[in-house]
Every structure is written in structure tokens, then in C-alpha cells.
Amino acid sequence: MKSDRAVQGLGLVAVLAIVATYILGLWITPPAAVMGNLVRLLYIHPPVAWVAYLAYGVTSVASILYLWKRTRDPRWDLIAASSAEIGVVFTALTLLTGSIWGRPTWGVWWTWDARLTTTALLFLLYVGYLALRRATPDVTQRSKRSAVAALIAFIDVPIVHQSVVWWKTLHQSATVFNASLSPKVHGEMAWTLLLGFIAFSLAYVWMLIRRYQIAVLISKRQEILLQGALDERMSTV
Amino acid sequence: MFKDAWLVASKDLRIERRSRVLTNQLLPFTLVILIIFAFTFDTHPNLLVTLSPGLFWVASLFAMTIALQRSFSLEAENQARDGLLLYGLESAGIFLGKVVAIVIQSAIVELFIGFGIVILYAAPLHEVVFLALSAFTATIGISCVGVVFGAMVTGRSRDSLLPLLIFPVVAPVLLSATKAWEDYVRGKVSLGDPWLGLLVVFAIAFGAVGVLTFGSILEE
Amino acid sequence: MKEMVAGAEVVGGHAQWKELPPTRRRPPSRMRRRIVTLLPVAIVVVALVAVLYKGLSSALVYFYTAQQAVAMRSTLGSSTFRMEGVVVPGTIVSTVNGVNFSIRFNHTVVQVIEVGSPPQLFQPKIPVVVVGHFAGKRFFSDQIMVKHSANYVAAHPGRISHAGGTS
Structure with missing residues (x-):
């Protein structure tokens, strides 16, 4: 299959880009003025957080397309679910890498400032979304309800992003996506960070396609099982 | 819409009055929570008094969750949900009715917890009118979210899933309610308190979401 | 002569259909009614949020x-x-x-x-x-x-990074 080859290629490119980010981040880029070698988490933590936002964005768009009657299609629901699953993983990674970064720089693993608290809530909101999907056996009910839940959960995403602007936080403000859109990082450090963003975004796209394919297979399998059960019932009657 | 709401609310309240779950289970349960808080947080004199706004809201939230779970397990039996719709009740009315019933039950529970805090923790509560006002608005906001999710979650896992869905969504309401209470306890009283304003926003916004979406949640 | 035809009462050749009480639910107007409810609510919420924005940003104090x-x-x-x-x-x-x-x-x-x-x-x-x-x-x-700032500046370019060093 041609398209499958393309997906495989995409996966390979994503892995290579991540490897390149690691090599650049760990060996080529200089230590920073204040942070020293701790700065190297910069090439991982913001890109991972960005992928979480991106994943939830895709979930929301797919949920809206599902809820809107003119574009309703079960495939949107599967895309939303696949993306949310990746989003939860990347939110967890954001919290983990942030915590690992926070300990040596701030001096604490965790603190209850607005950015950290809203991110933790974001994680829980989408864990709830996934739990709701699991707990609702009927396909149409599941799709509709989880789409509504996804949209409610997404309200938190802009709050997380703006929290460092709206409130005084220990967490620093945005380095790249700030109000003036002028990155506060330069030279090879900036290029490595950009590569990190691209690498993790590619990885996200690859994961989304694969997860979606699995979701399609699962739903097909359920249809076949259902049909089998029906046939069995009919033959005994 | 309001007539339907009244019908549903009076139905729910009548069931609660006859089953006496509120007086025989919910109020004793909140008392247990208050006692547990008392010996887990009594490490420092006055700590209970300082924490009392937060403890009040945590205890209230637990009690409200139980009330919500009950409210929807009633409808789960014998497809009573479909029954409500088949009677020709408006879905917005059903939503409001459910919310009203939950708010009234919660108000009773919160009054009880309030007395508990004053008597057991020796917390000085002034400005009772403002405390009650903010508690009332916050309760409306939380109930609206609870009723929407309560109708959304069906099946065996409802009781464990409902808190997971509700708590993160109502976290900002709980935060505002606690902050408003802290302001009042400290004697900073005004109708223009930003936290009270935020509670009003939440109540209106969540109420509107419920009124608008409840139909599609019930009728799917 | 009076005969019953499923729900209709035929009196003197003219069929008179029994009027059912009007249903309280009027499906076509629902969408419009939703919008009518939604609009003022949205306006109120937006206005309140705007007013609150200033008050709250200073009220939620981390430090x-x-x-x-x-x-x-x-x-x-x-x-x-x-x-x-x-x-x-x-x-x-x-x-x-x-x-x-x-x-x-x-x-x-x-x-x-x-x-x-x-x-x-x-x-x-x-x-x-x-x-x-x-x-x-x-x-x-x-x-x-x-509290680290959002700026990342390379350490003095002439200086070689020393192993494990953080400053």
C-alpha cells in the first residue's frame, strides 16, 4: 500500500528529527547564561506542551464537525478520540518534564501557581473525557456525549496558555508564542527549539494516523462481531 | 418551561422527603466529614478556623456529589428518563427542575455544615447574608454542571465517573467560592466582590449550557 | 344520523374533527427560541467577564x-x-x-x-x-x-561548557 509507505516514512522522519533535536540539544547548543546545562530541557518541554495543545485543538475541531449535523460522520469521533489520547500522554509528559526541570531551576518539583494548577486540571479534564468514552457502550451516545465533554474541556486550553500573563506565576511567560510573537531565544538555541517543535509535531501526526487506523479497525471488528452474533441468533431461530 | 421545572423539582423533593435519605444518610455523612477534618487538620491551633472556608466547600461538594448520584439513579430505574420526555415535559424544564431539587437539598446540607463549622471548629462567621448569597450562587453553578454530566453518564460506572468529570470542571467555581468566603470572613464585604461576580458568571454560563444542551443529551 | 369514524364525529354528513389540546412543544420554533435565550445570556456573560477581568487578575495572588x-x-x-x-x-x-x-x-x-x-x-x-x-x-x-525569565541567552561564547556545571 502506497499510503501506508508514506505513513511509515513520516514516522521515520519524525524519529530522525527527534534524534537530531537530542543531538543538537545535548551536544551542539551552548549552555545558557543563567541556567547552564539545565537549559537543554528547553528543547523538549515547550514542544511537548505544544503537541498537547495541538492534539486538544484537533480533538475540538473534530468534535465540532461531529456535532454539526451537516458534517456528522463517525470518523470525526474516532479522530477526536485518537487525538485526545495522544494529548493526555503529552500533557503527562509536559507535567513530568516540567517537574524535572523545575526541581533544579526553581528548587521545587511542584508549586501551586496558576500555570501548573490549570495544566494539572487540563490533564484531569481529558482523562475524564477518555473515561467517559470507556464508560459509554453505545456508539452514537458515546460520540455525542464525548464531543460535548471535549468542547467543555477545551475551554481550559487558552486559560493554561494565558495563565502566565493573567496572573503572577512562578512559571515564566511564553518564550515563543508571546503577545508580540518575538521569540526570546536566538541563534542555534532558537533553531534547535524550532526543530524540536517540528519533530514532535511530526511525531504527533504519525501517532494520530496510526491511532486512528487502530480505532477504525476496532470499530470494524465490533461490527463484525455484532453481525456474527446476529447471524448466529438468526440461524438458531 | 418553569411549570415543568416545578413538576420535576417537586417530584424529586417528594421522593427525597419520603425516602429520608437526606436526613438519615447525607447529613450524618457530612458530620463524619467534619469530624475527620477536625482530627486530621487539628495539628495547629486555629488552623481549622483558617481553613474553614475551604473545608466547608470540600464537604459541600462531597455531599452534593452524592445527592447528584442519587438524583440520577432515580431516573435510571425503569427508564424513568424516557418517561419524563414521553410525558411531554420540556427538556429545559427537566434540567431546571433537577437543578432546583439539587440546590434545595444542597442548601439544607450547607446550612448544616455551616452550623457544624461554627460549633465544632469555633469559626467566627460574620456577614451571614453575604456568605449565604455566595454559597447560593456557587451551589447553582455546581448543580448545573452536575446535572449536565449526571444525565450524560449512564450505566454501571456512573458513581465513580461522575466525580471525575464534575470536579475538574467546577474547580474554578470552588476556588471562587472559597475566596469569596475568605474575603467575607476577613470582613471585606461588598456586593462588588470580584469572586461573587465570578460565581454569578459561572451560574449563568453553566445554567445556559444546561438549558441549551439538555435536550440533545436526553433525546439521543 | 350519527356514526363514529375513528376519532371523527360525523354530524349531518360533515366530519368534525376533535381538536386535540395544542401540544406545548413546537419543534420549528425551538431553534429560534434557543438563540433568543442564548443571546442575552452571552451578552451578560461577556460583560461580566470584562468587568471582572481586572479585579480578578490582581485577586488571584501567587506571590x-x-x-x-x-x-x-x-x-x-x-x-x-x-x-x-x-x-x-x-x-x-x-x-x-x-x-x-x-x-x-x-x-x-x-x-x-x-x-x-x-x-x-x-x-x-x-x-x-x-x-x-x-x-x-x-x-x-x-x-x-x-523564578527564571523567559529569555534564553547563550553563556559567554568563548567559554567552553564545563562538565556538569550549571553556571
Whole structure:
């Protein structure tokens, strides 16, 4: 299959880009003025957080397309679910890498400032979304309800992003996506960070396609099982 | 819409009055929570008094969750949900009715917890009118979210899933309610308190979401 | 002559259909009614949010700046809170229990007595958040958190990175 080859290629490119980010981040880029070698988490933590936002964005768009009657299609629901699953993983990674970064720089693993608290809530909101999907056996009910839940959960995403602007936080403000859109990082450090963003975004796209394919297979399998059960019932009657 | 709401609310309240779950289970349960808080947080004199706004809201939230779970397990039996719709009740009315019933039950529970805090923790509560006002608005906001999710979650896992869905969504309401209470306890009283304003926003916004979406949640 | 035809009463050849009481639900108007309810609600919410925005951004306080803290010293009393400021160069003195230093915000300087070891990045001129309380004019802290800015600047390019070094 041609398209499958393309997906495989995409996966390979994503892995290579991540490897390149690691090599650049760990060996080529200089230590920073204040942070020293701790700065190297910069090439991982913001890109991972960005992928979480991106994943939830895709979930929301797919949920809206599902809820809107003119574009309703079960495939949107599967895309939303696949993306949310990746989003939860990347939110967890954001919290983990942030915590690992926070300990040596701030001096604490965790603190209850607005950015950290809203991110933790974001994680829980989408864990709830996934739990709701699991707990609702009927396909149409599941799709509709989880789409509504996804949209409610997404309200938190802009709050997380703006929290460092709206409130005084220990967490620093945005380095790249700030109000003036002028990155506060330069030279090879900036290029490595950009590569990190691209690498993790590619990885996200690859994961989304694969997860979606699995979701399609699962739903097909359920249809076949259902049909089998029906046939069995009919033959005994 | 309001007539339907009244019908549903009076139905729910009548069931609660006859089953006496509120007086025989919910109020004793909140008392247990208050006692547990008392010996887990009594490490420092006055700590209970300082924490009392937060403890009040945590205890209230637990009690409200139980009330919500009950409210929807009633409808789960014998497809009573479909029954409500088949009677020709408006879905917005059903939503409001459910919310009203939950708010009234919660108000009773919160009054009880309030007395508990004053008597057991020796917390000085002034400005009772403002405390009650903010508690009332916050309760409306939380109930609206609870009723929407309560109708959304069906099946065996409802009781464990409902808190997971509700708590993160109502976290900002709980935060505002606690902050408003802290302001009042400290004697900073005004109708223009930003936290009270935020509670009003939440109540209106969540109420509107419920009124608008409840139909599609019930009728799917 | 009177005969019954499924629901219709035929009187003198003319069929008179029994009027059912009007149903309270009118499906076509529902969408419009939703919009009618939604609009004022949306307006109210937007207006309230706009009004609240200013009040709340200052109300949700993770830390006070050293300047604010000094101005509020009488109301803060001996309560514990977080305070932000920049470490004044030349004031850091190591003690048996920790470290003494001063922090500054704009022109307000507060002397801080820290019990416990400061974090790795603690150094002159770095913004910190200290957790503790006032005692007199001095601030007794038991935790220092370093607040790193969003700027990332390479260390002096001529200097080779030293193994494991963080400064």
C-alpha cells in the first residue's frame, strides 16, 4: 500500500528529527547564561506542551464537525478520540518534564501557581473525557456525549496558555508564542527549539494516523462481531 | 418551561422527603466529614478556623456529589428518563427542575455544615447574608454542571465517573467560592466582590449550557 | 344520523374533527427560541467577564512583590505568604542554618533570613520567590524558589561548557 509507505516514512522522519533535536540539544547548543546545562530541557518541554495543545485543538475541531449535523460522520469521533489520547500522554509528559526541570531551576518539583494548577486540571479534564468514552457502550451516545465533554474541556486550553500573563506565576511567560510573537531565544538555541517543535509535531501526526487506523479497525471488528452474533441468533431461530 | 421545572423539582423533593435519605444518610455523612477534618487538620491551633472556608466547600461538594448520584439513579430505574420526555415535559424544564431539587437539598446540607463549622471548629462567621448569597450562587453553578454530566453518564460506572468529570470542571467555581468566603470572613464585604461576580458568571454560563444542551443529551 | 369514524364525529354528513389540546412543544420554533435565550445570556456573560477581568487578575495572588509586601506589612502580620524580588548583589551571607540576603523590587529592599539550603541556581541578580513571614522588618523564609525569565541567552561564547556545571 502506497499510503501506508508514506505513513511509515513520516514516522521515520519524525524519529530522525527527534534524534537530531537530542543531538543538537545535548551536544551542539551552548549552555545558557543563567541556567547552564539545565537549559537543554528547553528543547523538549515547550514542544511537548505544544503537541498537547495541538492534539486538544484537533480533538475540538473534530468534535465540532461531529456535532454539526451537516458534517456528522463517525470518523470525526474516532479522530477526536485518537487525538485526545495522544494529548493526555503529552500533557503527562509536559507535567513530568516540567517537574524535572523545575526541581533544579526553581528548587521545587511542584508549586501551586496558576500555570501548573490549570495544566494539572487540563490533564484531569481529558482523562475524564477518555473515561467517559470507556464508560459509554453505545456508539452514537458515546460520540455525542464525548464531543460535548471535549468542547467543555477545551475551554481550559487558552486559560493554561494565558495563565502566565493573567496572573503572577512562578512559571515564566511564553518564550515563543508571546503577545508580540518575538521569540526570546536566538541563534542555534532558537533553531534547535524550532526543530524540536517540528519533530514532535511530526511525531504527533504519525501517532494520530496510526491511532486512528487502530480505532477504525476496532470499530470494524465490533461490527463484525455484532453481525456474527446476529447471524448466529438468526440461524438458531 | 418553569411549570415543568416545578413538576420535576417537586417530584424529586417528594421522593427525597419520603425516602429520608437526606436526613438519615447525607447529613450524618457530612458530620463524619467534619469530624475527620477536625482530627486530621487539628495539628495547629486555629488552623481549622483558617481553613474553614475551604473545608466547608470540600464537604459541600462531597455531599452534593452524592445527592447528584442519587438524583440520577432515580431516573435510571425503569427508564424513568424516557418517561419524563414521553410525558411531554420540556427538556429545559427537566434540567431546571433537577437543578432546583439539587440546590434545595444542597442548601439544607450547607446550612448544616455551616452550623457544624461554627460549633465544632469555633469559626467566627460574620456577614451571614453575604456568605449565604455566595454559597447560593456557587451551589447553582455546581448543580448545573452536575446535572449536565449526571444525565450524560449512564450505566454501571456512573458513581465513580461522575466525580471525575464534575470536579475538574467546577474547580474554578470552588476556588471562587472559597475566596469569596475568605474575603467575607476577613470582613471585606461588598456586593462588588470580584469572586461573587465570578460565581454569578459561572451560574449563568453553566445554567445556559444546561438549558441549551439538555435536550440533545436526553433525546439521543 | 350519527356514526363514529375513528376519532371523527360525523354530524349531518360533515366530519368534525376533535381538536386535540395544542401540544406545548413546537419543534420549528425551538431553534429560534434557543438563540433568543442564548443571546442575552452571552451578552451578560461577556460583560461580566470584562468587568471582572481586572479585579480578578490582581485577586488571584501567587506571590506579592517585595514592594507590595512592605506596603501591606501591617495587614500581613506574621502570616505566611510568597514574596518576589531580585537578589541584591553583595548581600548574600552564608549562615549555619542557611543564607541571609536582601531582595529588591523597584526601590524597595527587604532583608531575608533563609533557613534551609538555597536551590542550585540561587545567585546574585536572579529573581526569586521566597516563602515565609515578616518578623519586624526582616523576612524569615524557609523556601527559596528561583523564578527564571523567559529569555534564553547563550553563556559567554568563548567559554567552553564545563562538565556538569550549571553556571
